[in-house]
Amino acid sequence: MQALKFFLILFPFLNCFSQDYLDKNLKNEEYLSFRERIKARISGEKIKNSFFEANKSFTEKSEALGYIALTFDACEGKYNEELVNFLISENIPATFFLTGKWIDKNPQITAKLASNPLFEIENHGLKHRICALTGDKKYGLKKTANLDEIIDEIELNNRKIEKLTGKRPVFYRPAGAYADEICLNAASLLSMEIAGYDSLAGDSFSKTSAKEMSENIIKNARHGMVVLMHLNHPERNEVGALKIAVPILRKKGFSFCHLEDFTIR
Numbered sequence: 001m002q003a004l005k006f007f008l009i010l011f012p013f014l015n016c017f018s019q020d021y022l023d024k025n026l027k028n029e030e031y032l033s034f035r036e037r038i039k040a041r042i043s044g045e046k047i048k049n050s051f052f053e054a055n056k057s058f059t060e061k062s063e064a065l066g067y068i069a070l071t072f073d074a075c076e077g078k079y080n081e082e083l084v085n086f087l088i089s090e091n092i093p094a095t096f097f098l099t100g101k102w103i104d105k106n107p108q109i110t111a112k113l114a115s116n117p118l119f120e121i122e123n124h125g126l127k128h129r130i131c132a133l134t135g136d137k138k139y140g141l142k143k144t145a146n147l148d149e150i151i152d153e154i155e156l157n158n159r160k161i162e163k164l165t166g167k168r169p170v171f172y173r174p175a176g177a178y179a180d181e182i183c184l185n186a187a188s189l190l191s192m193e194i195a196g197y198d199s200l201a202g203d204s205f206s207k208t209s210a211k212e213m214s215e216n217i218i219k220n221a222r223h224g225m226v227v228l229m230h231l232n233h234p235e236r237n238e239v240g241a242l243k244i245a246v247p248i249l250r251k252k253g254f255s256f257c258h259l260e261d262f263t264i265r
């Protein structure tokens with residue numbers, strides 16, 4: 001009984017410190033009615049089993065220009081400060097895809113990154129779920145269970161990011177870069193472009209060396225290339241890879257830009 005009393009006294013305080021990616025303030029009446037309206041427009045669509053990996057970016061490819069977009073997913077957990085310091089010291093624009101989970105662990109860092117014009121903040125999903133009702137599990141990641149979760153995954157994180165940064169994202173990269181046509185439909189109704197990628201640096205695997213990563217980045221370099229790396233693995237080799245790749249790419253005539261700078265087809 002004493003323990004229960006203690007818990008009841010502490011509960012509101014514990015709640016303050018709990019991870020708040022569900023963000024009850026954002027899930028208000030206005031949002032719930034908005035979600036119903038979006039759902040009504042999706043439910044009428046024929047559900048197709050078109051599970052896909054967003055492994056092609058929709059950016060313009062040409063030989064004439066030489067811009068590359070470095071994008072970094074912050075899935076959950078830690079923050080690679082050395083990476084951000086390197087990008088700042090080299091004046092390299094970058095695009096960060098943040099999850100609601102990561103933001104809740106790093107709210108001050110999110111605001112700080114957003115206040116630097118070198119960086120663009122985009123949406124990697126509220127709970128880092130694969131955005132699909134069809135298809136298989138990938139990388140041990142959970143999938144969205146229903147239409148409500150699909151819309152929450154995209155829109156609640158949009159609103160969370162906008163609340164913190166003052167700017168609504170325009171790109172959504174689903175967890176694991178996997179989605180299906182239902183998710184694509186929801187994203188389009190929410191005016192979001194699904195962000196793909198052209199080059200995986202290989203930092204999803206802890207053993208990829210800086211040299212291997214840099215080779216993965218350099219080998220297909222061309223205008224419009226979107227590189228996918230991570231912001232939440234300070235123990236991996238992204239900084240070492242960029243220290244090798246950036247001078248080589250610059251020597252080849254390439255510059256770096258935000259994803260939003262590319263012409264979207």
Ligand SMILES: [Zn+2]
Nearest residue numbers: 073075175176
């Ligand atoms: Zn991720």
